[in-house]
Amino acid sequence: MDYLITEGYPSAAEKFAAEANIQPKADFSYIQERVQIRDSIYRGDLQAAIELINELNPELLDLDKRLHFSLLRLQLVELIRQSFSSPDPSLVGKAIEFAQKNLAPYAPLEAQFKIDLERAMALLIVPRDSWTSGVSSGPSGQSASQVQNDFGALAELVDPSLRRKVAKEVNEAILQSQDQRREANIRYLVRARSWAEQLAREKKVDLPDHLSLGLDGGDSAKDSQNGHNGDTEMTENGGEDNSINAYAEMARYAHVAS
Template sequence: MDYLITEGYPSAAEKFAAEANIQPMADFSFIQERVQIRDSIYRGDLQAAIELINELNPELLDLDKKLHFSLLRLQLVELIRQSFTSSDPSLVGKAIEFAQNHLAPYAPLDAQFKIDLERAMALLIVPKESWTHAASSGSSGPSTSQAHDDFGALAELVDPSLRRKVAKDVNEAILQSQDQRREANIRYLVRARSWAEQLAREKKVDLPEHLSLGLDGDQIAKDSQNGHGGDTEMTENGAEDNGMSADADLARYTNINT
């Protein structure tokens, strides 16, 4: 239940609560608000996403400059994408004007903002043929090799994974602003388990060469058939690469002394 609520599967969470005969500890309407924001980002409609965020929490983007910048930069990328895939010649000027009015003021605040803005603006000199290839690939985007051939070092900016990353960051920021955990417990536990295994191997503890999490093979096929009750995915599944901030944070989930 914790995972379904945190990750944004309201239909599945409601069905689970009904079948398990338990009272959910969250208002499903709040989950739906996060899902609407996520879906807007996935569609590339960043203006709608920003407006929904401001309706939900008017102070969130004012307080989190990095998050606001990432949303605006993605909006710029989408505007540039539209300028190359549309027959409207005025869209290029609108993209440049958007960058000047909304993103340029961030450049003096942080050197990384300036670098990220410059990289996004560099998309304006990518040949139209490259954008045509990307558009013909559909929502899944071009293959990694094709994207690198067409966009070079800028490929990550046009990859659909950027939308997923921004949506994930927004979801976590909203949860934190509502005094909730940024991630479901299971994600912490998976990282803790991985950390504990690594530590045990470093201490030469006798362990099998491979310790399965029970998430592969037939179980994956079974899970994929079950689905999420009509919900679309809030974030990328599976454990993330980044670890927790310190061994002490992870040790509280294990019995291994650091």
């Protein structure tokens, strides 16, 4: 239940609560608000997403500059994408104007903001053929390789995974603003298990070459709907970041003395 609520599966959470005959503590309307924001980001409609975030919490983006910048940069990428897919020549100018008005003020605040803005603006010099052939084909299989060839170091900016990454950041920020955990407990436990295995191997503990988490085959459903209940995925289920600085916290989960 914790995972379904935190990750944004309202229909599945309701069904689980009904079948388990339990009363969920969370208000499902709040989950649906996060899902609507996520869906807007997945569609590339960043303006709608920002408006929904401001309706939910008017101070969130003002207080979290990095999150706001990530949303605005993704919006710029989508505007540039539209300018190359449309015969309207004025869209390029609109993308540049958007960058000057909304993103340029962030550049003096932090060096990384300037770097990220420059990389996004570099998309304007990518040949039109690269946009129409590579990006329109989708992110999987041969087309992913084609995108990499066409965009080089900028490929990550036009890959749909960037939308998922930003949606994940937004989901976690909203949860934190509502005094909830940023992630479901199961994610911490999976990382703790991975950390404990790594520690055991470093200490030469006798372990099998491969210890399965029982999650094999889950990647194929990453971008699909959650069963047939109408919930789409709120955050990435793929590669978790194993670089955990909170050693004591990991030791507590894994019952390993620090």
